[in-house]
Amino acid sequence: MSVRYFFTLSLLFMLMGLTACSPPASSDSRQPSSPLKKTVLDQPKKPATDAKGMLQEGPGKWAGDKFEKYPLHKDLDHLPSKMKAEEAYAYLIRLLAEDYRPVKEKLDDFQPNLVPKLSKQPDKLEKKVNIAILLDASGSMAEYVQGVQKMKWAKDAIHHFVSKLPSNVSVSLRVYGHMGSSQEKDKEISCHSSELVYPLGTYQKEKFAQALHRFEPAGFTPLALSVREAGKDLPPNRANEQNLIYVVSDGEETCGGNPVAEAQKVHQSRTKAVVNVIGFAVNDQGQQALKKMAKAGGGVYTTVDSGPELNRYWQDEYTHLLFDWFGWRAENELEVILLAKEKKAELEKLVSPDLVLHGEDKKSLFYSLLIRENQRLVQAAYYLKQKGKLQEPEQLSRRIQDRYTKLDQFARQRFASFNQSIQKSKQQLLQTIQHRSS
Structure with missing residues (x-):
């Protein structure tokens, strides 16, 4: 007031x-x-x-x-x-x-000037991190939650997340189910649609925004295919480096693939990628399938039922990333933010x-x-x-x-x-x- x-x-x-x-x-x-x-x-x-x-x-x-x-x-x-x-x-x-x-x-x-007590910077080099984000663009992502399209919630939340990542984090964006339609006649083309719209690299605002605008919700859900292809987007695991995959989906596989098996293969491959899954307004059956997928991929499954919950997930994940990987930087950035x-x-x-x-x-x-x-x-x-x-x-x-x-x-x-x-x-x-x- x-x-x-x-x-x-x-x-x-x-x-x-x-x-x-x-x-x-x-x-x-x-x-x-x-x-x-x-x-x-x-x-x-x-x-x-x-x-x-x-x-x-x-x-x-x-x-x-x-x-x-x-x-x-x-x-x-x-x-x-x-x-x-x-x-x-x-x-x-x-x-x-x-x-x-x-x-x-x-x-x-x-x-008004801040005077933080910055801790001594360690000699140890920070860990390099590669993040592959897989975004479901099947027809159901055109549905609305709290008056806003699911796809818009997802795009905005992902963009906000990657925009804050440090310079030593590389990110890629792969979209699946964005071709054809949800009609049976278009199933074949839709089930083969998995496209790397932003290759692995440092975040660049304009290019990432352009990549997000290249697709809209359309067809079926070739989840297994997309996880398999994501494994190829990431480099082999090396010392002082980590590979992560984040899957955002509002439903289970609808193209006959086996995303649980593919998640396990990626996790056990040379990339040693951890597969985390975010279920966005998913029904009970879909949740069970996505949970199995995350477990097989060595990651964590999280359910979010609204746009604000999805935003909070990415914010929490950003905080966890900072503390897990960038100890000195996280500690001192947090000191400044709290101050x-x-x-x-x-x-x-x-x-x-x-x-x-x-x-x-x-x-x-x-x-x-x-x-x-x-x-x-x-x-x-x-x-x-x-x-x-x-x-x-x-x-x-x-x-x-x-x-x-x-x-x-x-x-x-x-x-x-x-x-x-x-x-x-x-x-x-x-x-x-x-x-x-x-």
Whole structure:
């Protein structure tokens, strides 16, 4: 929820009162029956017109936890009648301005640059990894899950995964079942369709994106054929090197092949590839078949029933890859990522404009003050209007809005600037780690 929405509600409430007809002031309203309070009626200094000055005006008499409604009303009753907007605003600031100085000092002291404690880089070379991804493009992948086509979910998730892989990881993409159709007359051509659309090599954004756009869901599921061909896409296993195959499928073999046997052959071949299988919205029979295939290939079978689950699978797999293969780099990248997360959380607690932080309905320190102050100013202005003490109620409304807007802009600019610095520091450190590990 936007803080501007919160302010609009308060302002609308005030304007409804300000535009309503109010009874004329009585003849003795300008002369209170009790003695005037000199501490309230002393002419206040001219209010600030910029955010820098506004932040120094508090605390007012009834700011923060000192606020009491009825004693405030007594002070408001002692104010002169028929005040102009600027005079009324000055008195309200003297009474209700929040104390922004502590949070302003914290913002001034905030350090957005990250200072991680990087561990010593080991002498051991990192392991080279080859990944072959097999993507099911049979006709059933045209079905929709949560309003999005299965194939789109799969393409987007795979692309996001490979885009984050380090430079010493080579990747290939093979698609199967993408020719012909799911009709019996096209079965032969479909069951022989297995194409390497992105040969094994380092990730290149444009080329990989082009490869993903070369096919759409079409026919049957020649899973066994594709696993056998994937074994040829990978090099023989060597020291300090590992071969992995990831199969993404929404169903079992439909072309008469034996994917379990093919997975076992690939795993026991010179490539020594590990075959992991991801079943995407698969029925019970399909799950059982795919589980056997993964087990035969020395890998793990995982079921995902939605697009977000598929995204989480690849994210988890990326994390596992980092820890399994790139010890020093993983340890230090994680240190930087967590440090940036903590630093941003610290910033959010101070000055985030969001009304919901980390899933909880609470505001940052700055906006807790700002919203509370605005509510009280609006309510006090409405009270003065009802008491016939304002000559220019609309101008007072605009003056209060101007204060809120300027302080809101100040906070948003500081938040955006600090957050940008945090992200920049994070990226610079990650690049340094990647360079040292390449």
